[in-house]
Amino acid sequence: MNDALVPFFDGHNDTLLLLHERAAGAGAFLGGTGGHLDLPLARSGGLAAGFFAVFIPNDPAQPPAAAGELPAALEPGYAQRVTHAMIATLHRIERAASGAVRVVRTSDDLAAARDAGALAAVLHLEGADAIDESLDALEVYHQAGVRSLGIVWSRPNGFGSGVPFRFPHDPDIGPGLSDAGKALVRACNELGIVIDLSHLNAAGFRDVAAHSRAPLVATHSNVHAICPSPRNLTAWQLDAIRDSGGMVGVNLHVGFLRPDGLRTSDTPLDVVVDHFVALVERLGIGHVGLGSDFDGALMPAGLADAGRLQHLAQALRRRGFDEADVRRLAYDNWRDLLARTWR
Numbered sequence: 001m002n003d004a005l006v007p008f009f010d011g012h013n014d015t016l017l018l019l020h021e022r023a024a025g026a027g028a029f030l031g032g033t034g035g036h037l038d039l040p041l042a043r044s045g046g047l048a049a050g051f052f053a054v055f056i057p058n059d060p061a062q063p064p065a066a067a068g069e070l071p072a073a074l075e076p077g078y079a080q081r082v083t084h085a086m087i088a089t090l091h092r093i094e095r096a097a098s099g100a101v102r103v104v105r106t107s108d109d110l111a112a113a114r115d116a117g118a119l120a121a122v123l124h125l126e127g128a129d130a131i132d133e134s135l136d137a138l139e140v141y142h143q144a145g146v147r148s149l150g151i152v153w154s155r156p157n158g159f160g161s162g163v164p165f166r167f168p169h170d171p172d173i174g175p176g177l178s179d180a181g182k183a184l185v186r187a188c189n190e191l192g193i194v195i196d197l198s199h200l201n202a203a204g205f206r207d208v209a210a211h212s213r214a215p216l217v218a219t220h221s222n223v224h225a226i227c228p229s230p231r232n233l234t235a236w237q238l239d240a241i242r243d244s245g246g247m248v249g250v251n252l253h254v255g256f257l258r259p260d261g262l263r264t265s266d267t268p269l270d271v272v273v274d275h276f277v278a279l280v281e282r283l284g285i286g287h288v289g290l291g292s293d294f295d296g297a298l299m300p301a302g303l304a305d306a307g308r309l310q311h312l313a314q315a316l317r318r319r320g321f322d323e324a325d326v327r328r329l330a331y332d333n334w335r336d337l338l339a340r341t342w343r
Contacts, residue, residue, distance in 0.1 A: 005046030006313040006327060007114070009334035010306075011249030011289055012124070012198070012220035013037050014296030016086040017055045025089070026096035036294035036305045039100060042119050045309035048331060049110060049120035051148055051219060054086040055296065056129055058155075070164050071155040074129045080137070083130035087144050090121060103145045107339045122338075124196070124219070127153035133180040135187050142191050147342060148219070149188060150196035151181060151204065154231075159184050160204040167261040168228035171237075176203035177211075185211045192343030197221070197241075198251075198291070199231065209240050214341050216246035220291030222256045223278045229256050235282075242283045247337045249291020250275050252299050267300040269315040276329065277319060285325055289333045 015037045019028060030039050037047070058064065058071050059078045065071040094103050102113045104120045113120035123145040131137045138146075154162035159181035161174035177185070185208055188195050197205055197218045209216060218241065224232040233241070233248065241248060251257070254267040257275065279288040292299075294306055302311050309330075316326050 005310060007048040007331045008046050008290060008309045008312075009331040010047060010050035010294065011247075011291030011334060012051050012053055012251070012296075013292060013294040014053050014055055014126075015294065016052055016089055017057065018295040019089055020082070020086055021057070026093040029093050030097055030100070033295075036292075036299065038306075039097070039119060041305050041307040045305070045307040046313075047119065047306045047309060048114055049104070049122065049334070051122045051124040051291075052090055053124045053126040053296070054083050055126040055153065056082045065155075070162065073155060073157050076130070076132070079129035083125070083141075087123065087141070087146075090123060091145075094121070105145055105147060105342075107335075107342060110335060110338065122147050124148040124150070124194075126150050126196075127155075127157065127199070128159050128184060129153075129157045131159075131184070133158055133183075135184065138184070138187055138191070142193065146193065147338075148194040148196055150199055150219070151177070151184060151208070152199055154199050160207075161201050162199045163201050163230035166230060167255070169230040170202070170224065170228070170234060171200075171205070171230045171232075172202035173230065174201045174203060176201075177207040182207060182211050189213050192341060194219075194338070194341050197237075202234075202237070205237055205240070209244070214244075215337060216241045216244040217337065217341075218247075218291075219249045220251040220293050221248060222251050222275045226274055226278060227256055227259055227261060229261060231256050238279070238282045242287065245287070245340065247287050247289060247333060248279050248283065249289045249334075250279065251297070252290075252292045252294075252303055253297030254300055255298065257300070263298055265298060265301045265304070269300060269302045269311060270319075272300060272303065272312065273315050273319050276316060280329075285328055286333055286336065288329055290330065
């Protein structure tokens with residue numbers, strides 16, 4: 001990576017989903033996907049590390065959900081097949097990249113990747129749909145490199161319930177974690193797997209806060225007081241994250257940024273920075289980072305892909321963040337959070 005670039009650590013992307021849906025392999029990621037994130041874009045924009053999500057799309061064999069409602073829980077066999085395919089894709093990328101992309105499992109791995117100028121990939125499950133309630137699959141996925149897990153995407157599963165995509169709305173809808181969900185929280189603590197609260201409803205959030213010993217993390221969520229989407233975090237949720245020493249990654253999806261919830265790429269970078277400022281004021285400078293949602297959402301034009309991440313660094317500087325704070329927000333805070341969570 002160019003030493004003149006501010007290095008970024010991104011808390012969420014859906015690039016494995018894009019590759020899966022296009023039936024594209026490692027070569028596409030290494031040469032250029034045409035999406036928001038690939039290796040050339042990462043290099044040009046200063047992306048040094050990121051959470052690569054395994055997100056399972058809705059099963060085409062199941063009837064679609066009504067507008068504004070949650071999809072049905074996934075059939076486990078389908079969920080596992082898609083999960084295995086996406087994990088395999090990331091490992092094939094690593095093998096084909098000849099050291100330029102590394103799947104990292106420890107803080108030492110992350111530091112080594114940074115020193116080598118390699119893109120560090122953290123394997124993340126966006127929803128525990130592929131995990132059985134006995135948690136045998138969790139052990140297998142951990143061995144495969146999974147170091148971060150969201151209990152749910154917005155649809156329910158055997159562990160918990162998510163939030164619908166309604167606007168305006170708040171996340172206080174639906175039941176909390178099941179007994180299996182609470183056991184999953186404890187198992188993630190034991191294995192050193194980050195528990196991601198993005199997409200989880202308010203009751204489930206409370207249950208994680210009550211049962212987890214780790215810092216509370218929302219990898220790709222914003223401030224509900226600015227944009228009243230149920231995917232965003234309310235004041236008490238932000239306070240719980242702060243009190244745990246946790247972390248929030250700012251989501252670049254325009255519908256989670258704008259006060260009006262409008263989905264348009266004609267969204268100024270100042271709106272993105274508004275969320276950074278509000279989070280820093282509530283949580284402190286050491287507990288905020290980026291959680292872009294690249295390849296999974298509509299980006300502001302000024303941050304249309306990972307190659308433009310330096311625009312975000314410039315926008316933060318314009319709002320008064322000094323160079324040390326910009327680097328904390330861009331990379332260091334995620335690195336430090338993982339050092340306090342991973343085993």
